[in-house]
Amino acid sequence: MPHVIEEAKSGRATCRTCRQKIDKGVLRFGEETPNQFDEGGGTSHMWHHLLCAAQKKGALLKPVLDAYTGELPNRAELEAAIANPPKSSGGPKAAYPYAERASTGRSKCIQCDEPIEKGALRVAVEREVDTGTFTRSGPGYLHPKCAVENTGDAELLAKVKANSQGLSEADATELSHALV
Numbered sequence: 001m002p003h004v005i006e007e008a009k010s011g012r013a014t015c016r017t018c019r020q021k022i023d024k025g026v027l028r029f030g031e032e033t034p035n036q037f038d039e040g041g042g043t044s045h046m047w048h049h050l051l052c053a054a055q056k057k058g059a060l061l062k063p064v065l066d067a068y069t070g071e072l073p074n075r076a077e078l079e080a081a082i083a084n085p086p087k088s089s090g091g092p093k094a095a096y097p098y099a100e101r102a103s104t105g106r107s108k109c110i111q112c113d114e115p116i117e118k119g120a121l122r123v124a125v126e127r128e129v130d131t132g133t134f135t136r137s138g139p140g141y142l143h144p145k146c147a148v149e150n151t152g153d154a155e156l157l158a159k160v161k162a163n164s165q166g167l168s169e170a171d172a173t174e175l176s177h178a179l180v
Contacts, residue, residue: 003064004030005050017052027072029053029061036134050074054081059095059163096126096139097147097156098163099175111146121175123147123160144178 011024022028030045031053038044051074053061062082065075072078105118116122125147127140142150153159157179161172 003032003060004045005064005068005070006030008047013047015049015052016046017048017056020049022047022049027070029057029064031057031060034135050078051081054078055085058082058085095163097123097151097160099123099144099160099167099171100164101171102141107141109143109146110140111142111150114143116141116143121171121178123156123175123179125151144175148179 005027008022008024008026008028011021013022013028014020015022015028016031027050029048029050031048032043033046035042035044048057050061050072054065054077058081061078065072065078065082099121102116102118102120102122105115107116107122108114109116109122110125110127121144122141123144124139124141126137128135128137147160148156157176160175160179161167164172167175
């Protein structure tokens with residue numbers, strides 16, 4: 001079962017964003033994740049209040065919200081939160097690949113293993129890291145010139161532009177020249 005909006009079946013779930021209880025009967029967003037305890041490769045859900053998901057996981061919630069046919073009394077508020085995420089969240093970064101300016105100089109390109117300078121454009125792709133006991137996913141960063149070679153995706157520029165809501169026109173132009 002993919003990402004879902006549903007009523008909480010009990011009052012035991014906790015929002016994975018704000019860490020507060022999700023009351024029984026309240027609509028919640030279920031983010032589908034791999035179940036690390038299922039040898040068969042099953043999935044489970046991480047639950048979020050709808051507003052919390054709209055603010056922090058807008059890119060994941062938006063398609064599910066658009067497809068949801070049930071009654072949502074605060075649909076306008078949720079869509080506004082997705083469109084204008086809080087400044088502290090840095091915008092929704094749940095959909096890969098996306099581009100951003102490097103906030104520090106500590107990241108390394110996963111293709112060429114060279115540092116990515118602070119303030120330079122970088123492309124984030126989803127990667128899995130095996131810690132020995134479990135596998136987790138997160139961003140892997142690439143220089144724009146290394147991104148096409150690493151992903152092998154001819155449509156990379158279109159995908160990056162679609163997922164990078166905070167990208168200025170100048171950044172988009174710079175990125176399109178580098179991704180050629």
